Amino acid sequence: MKALRWYDSRKVRVEEVPEPRIEDPKDAIVKVTSTSICGSDIHLYDGFVNTLEKGDILGHEFMGEVVEIGAEVRKLRVGDRVVCSFTISCGECEYCRKGYFSLCHVSNPNAGMQEKFLGGHTAAIYGYSHMFGGLSGGQAEFVRVPFADMGALKVASHLKDEQVLFLSDIFPTGYMAAENCMLQGGETVAVWGCGPVGQFAIRSAFMLGAARVIAIDQVPERLAMARAAGADTLNFDEVKVHEVLMEMTRGHGPDACIDAVGMEAHEGGFIGRYDKIKQLLRLETDRPFALRQAIMACRKGGVLSVIGAYAGLADKIPIGAMFNKSLTVRNGQCNVQKYWAGLLAKIESGAIDPSFIVTHHMHLDDAAAGYEAFTEKKDGCIKIILNP
Numbered sequence: 029m030k031a032l033r034w035y036d037s038r039k040v041r042v043e044e045v046p047e048p049r050i051e052d053p054k055d056a057i058v059k060v061t062s063t064s065i066c067g068s069d070i071h072l073y074d075g076f077v078n079t080l081e082k083g084d085i086l087g088h089e090f091m092g093e094v095v096e097i098g099a100e101v102r103k104l105r106v107g108d109r110v111v112c113s114f115t116i117s118c119g120e121c122e123y124c125r126k127g128y129f130s131l132c133h134v135s136n137p138n139a140g141m142q143e144k145f146l147g148g149h150t151a152a153i154y155g156y157s158h159m160f161g162g163l164s165g166g167q168a169e170f171v172r173v174p175f176a177d178m179g180a181l182k183v184a185s186h187l188k189d190e191q192v193l194f195l196s197d198i199f200p201t202g203y204m205a206a207e208n209c210m211l212q213g214g215e216t217v218a219v220w221g222c223g224p225v226g227q228f229a230i231r232s233a234f235m236l237g238a239a240r241v242i243a244i245d246q247v248p249e250r251l252a253m254a255r256a257a258g259a260d261t262l263n264f265d266e267v268k269v270h271e272v273l274m275e276m277t278r279g280h281g282p283d284a285c286i287d288a289v290g291m292e293a294h295e296g297g298f299i300g301r302y303d304k305i306k307q308l309l310r311l312e313t314d315r316p317f318a319l320r321q322a323i324m325a326c327r328k329g330g331v332l333s334v335i336g337a338y339a340g341l342a343d344k345i346p347i348g349a350m351f352n353k354s355l356t357v358r359n360g361q362c363n364v365q366k367y368w369a370g371l372l373a374k375i376e377s378g379a380i381d382p383s384f385i386v387t388h389h390m391h392l393d394d395a396a397a398g399y400e401a402f403t404e405k406k407d408g409c410i411k412i413i414l415n416p
């Protein structure tokens with residue numbers, strides 16, 4: 029079969045590889061009909077995630093048809109149309125039972141590799157380096173889906189792939205970012221980053237009761253997409269973000285601040301260069317510019333919701349501001365299974381159609397060009413669907 033493999037920073041290519049097989053009675057094999065490239069894949073593409081190895085198959089947003097099931101799969105049948113969760117969860121451990129599906133204690137076969145970086149470990153994630161389990165990803169024709177009863181959600185045939193594919197990651201992820209803001213109704217929420225995750229966070233914040241969303245980015249078409257959802261927008265190339273946020277909130281700051289940027293934040297000035305050099309020299313793994321700005325802007329007693337991904341160590345986090353303003357910090361990889369059935373119901377009822385995010389369709393064979401277009405935001409690229 030064909031699959032997208034990583035070789036080095038900014039070097040990926042589609043190659044022939046052996047098809048996956050059932051390895052455990054709880055596995056299923058899914059024939060992929062649609063897959064996509066996530067902002068998290070950029071961190072791999074740019075070489076900022078440790079323990080990725082040459083030849084690893086990337087991709088964690090995918091859906092398709094079940095073509096084989098193991099002897100202990102109960103909820104799925106061959107022929108089912110499913111979307112798969114990017115984190116792999118057993119559904120039975122103490123973390124899964126509490127709804128912390130992204131912290132599943134048993135799905136990550138390489139949990140030990142994370143302990144020294146993180147002091148604990150997450151669930152396995154498809155195609156996301158060896159410390160996240162070393163599992164082959166979904167930018168491929170076929171994928172082995174472990175714990176398939178938990179990791180594959182059946183979807184009705186009348187919905188198009190592009191309407192349901194994002195239940196695999198970015199829709200629940202954006203929703204969790206907004207839910208973590210603990211909105212009561214009427215709040216102002218600021219969202220750093222108008223990539224796919226930010227777009228779903230903006231729409232989810234409105235769904236959950238925000239009166240106003242202020243979205244921050246520098247890419248005009250992404251800001252326009254945020255405005256289409258009803259957000260006010262700030263272009264960080266054009267305005268001083270902190271000052272304008274204070275003006276817009278009578279000097280208090282937003283009630284909740286969502287960082288939907290993560291470890292590769294841009295900043296045009298001295299601080300941006302400082303972080304880039306430190307990251308390249310491996311003196312810090314993450315460039316936390318948006319995070320710093322969100323902490324500084326957040327209202328006293330407000331909520332900081334970090335959904336952009338961070339890998340390890342970051343410098344100059346304003347911990348004093350976070351502490352003295354009594355901010356509540358909520359974050360983490362998305363607990364997809366906590367949200368996806370409810371969000372599927374919203375898609376089925378017509379309350380939201382996630383296909384608004386798709387700007388490009390490409391063949392899986394062209395995935396390497398897709399990585400470049402998405403990373404460089406070429407040709408208005410916001411989200412690409414790859415079809416095998």
Ligand SMILES: NC(=O)c1ccc[n+]([C@@H]2O[C@H](COP(=O)([O-])OP(=O)(O)OC[C@H]3O[C@@H](n4cnc5c(N)ncnc54)[C@H](O)[C@@H]3O)[C@@H](O)[C@H]2O)c1
Pocket residue numbers: 066067068069070071197198201220221222223224225226244245246247250264288289290291292293294295317318334335336337338360361362
């Ligand atoms: N927590 C999770 O479960 C989870 C799941 C999916 C993705 N993520 C993470 O969410 C983040 C966003 O993902 P995406 O797919 O939207 O990626 P993306 O790269 O398309 O979007 C990031 C956006 O941030 C903008 N940006 C950069 N610097 C900024 C700054 N200083 N201020 C404001 N905006 C800035 C960029 O222009 C871009 O539009 C990534 O870090 C990704 O790894 C986390």
Ligand SMILES: [Zn+2]
Pocket residue numbers: 066067068069088089114197198
């Ligand atoms: Zn992702």
Ligand SMILES: [Zn+2]
Pocket residue numbers: 117118119120121122123124125131132133134135
């Ligand atoms: Zn579990």
